Amino acid sequence: MQNYLEFNFKITPLQPWNEILMAELIEIGFDSFTEEIHGILGYIQTELFHEDQLKALSIFENENVKIEYSYEEMPNINWNEEWEKNFSPINIDDKVLIRAEFHESVPGMHEIIIQPKMSFGTGHHPTTHLMIQQMMDIDFTGKKVLDMGCGTSVLAIYAKQQGAGDTKAIDIDEWSVENSKENAARNSVELDIEQGTAENLGKENYDIILANINRNILISDIPTYVSVLNEGGKLLLSGLCFFDVDDILEVCKESGLTLKKKLQREEWVSLLLEK
Ligand SMILES: C[S@@+](CC[C@H](N)C(=O)[O-])C[C@H]1O[C@@H](n2cnc3c(N)ncnc32)[C@H](O)[C@@H]1O
Structure with a gap:
């Protein structure tokens, strides 16, 4: 079980900065997101987070966007179960299918079966x-x-x-x-x-x-x-x-x-x- 922080980012204007912020956050260890009306919720393992690294992101120096954030420690959740629930098969050009055992197989496609667990963030x-x-x-x-x-x-x-x-x-x-x-x-x-x-x-x-x-x-x-x-x-x-x-x-x-x-x-x- 790993502990997570939940960040609430308010972004003005939202587009296209929400996408750019998510990309920069992934680079410092955030591994999943939920998009909200005024911004995004982002999740990172507590042990990977360093405030200095976050503040050093180039997006915070960009005058075209204003970002405010707050964060809190998440209750202990079984992330394997959570990710399993949210993991949907990945279809690559109708040729290769990455799926979990509990997904239906698709005839004619090459299959890779994975159990996503904690090592597969949805952002990836x-x-x-x-x-x-x-x-x-x-x-x-x-x-x-x-x-x-x-x-x-x-x-x-x-x-x-x-x-x-x-x-x-x-x-x-x-x-x-x-x-x-x-x-x-x-x-x-x-x-x-x-x-x-x-x-x-x-x-x-x-x-x-x-x-x-x-x-x-x-x-x-x-x-x-x-x-x-x-x-x-x-x-x-x-x-x-x-x-x-x-x-x-x-x-x-x-x-x-x-x-x-x-x-x-x-x-x-x-x-x-x-x-
Ligand atoms: C974007 S995921 C890619 C996972 C998989 N290869 C894929 O394509 O779906 C990046 C992986 O790199 C690992 N990683 C991060 N820093 C690393 C480093 N310095 N050396 C080796 N692995 C690292 C992370 O733990 C994570 O599992």
């Missing part, structure tokens, strides 16, 4: 969707794959289902590691799952690296990812908003990567790069 759906969309066009056969920030390991599972060879899944969060182990078993795939960060890398090289995390982590960790990516290998990124793309591409270019494909969904972007 568009980025997961974009990553799978990019992955549908990549040949994974026999490739050595790394899924950084694996969450439920949905991407690592899909890579294995597409014929990937040894696949490693790493997440900083112990809940995600536990959940990934269950999901790998659920989909009958073998993953090497580890709790950690880019600091754990260095011993092995990969043909394809998947990293759906967030702007700041990616900016700091892309050079490490590239150091363990084989020549000609692919790096697939998401967790980015359209306004983060220039900063990310600068780091990618400095690290010797070439942009091959960019996809956008709502304000979210995914980039396919090659070494």
Whole structure:
């Protein structure tokens, strides 16, 4: 059981700043939202919250928008049950369906079964969707794959289902590691799952690296990812908003990567790069 804070943000004017605020909040650890008439409610694990980090968000310095907020500690809730109730299947181009065991299966679609638990915030759906969309066009056969920030390991599972060879899944969060182990078993795939960060890398090289995390982590960790990516290998990124793309591409270019494909969904972007 993890403790959560509920933030009540009043935003004037609401549009488009509600979307931009949510994107910035996700980057500092908020993992779900409810949209209200005058703003948004946002939720973050108590242990992840630092007031300084919130106040440093660029949106608070923007003269075109006024944001007021208050917050309170939430009563202890079983978030696994809450998220399970709110988790709906994700349909990617009528080809791939990410669903929980309790959802109906859809004939003709490739399925990935996950138990969302705490490692799957509802705000992350568009980025997961974009990553799978990019992955549908990549040949994974026999490739050595790394899924950084694996969450439920949905991407690592899909890579294995597409014929990937040894696949490693790493997440900083112990809940995600536990959940990934269950999901790998659920989909009958073998993953090497580890709790950690880019600091754990260095011993092995990969043909394809998947990293759906967030702007700041990616900016700091892309050079490490590239150091363990084989020549000609692919790096697939998401967790980015359209306004983060220039900063990310600068780091990618400095690290010797070439942009091959960019996809956008709502304000979210995914980039396919090659070494
Ligand atoms: C947006 S979710 C992506 C989950 C999944 N890969 C997907 O595409 O649906 C980002 C994940 O990255 C993890 N994470 C955050 N910072 C990290 C870091 N520095 N290293 C590894 N994982 C991290 C979070 O715990 C979370 O599970």
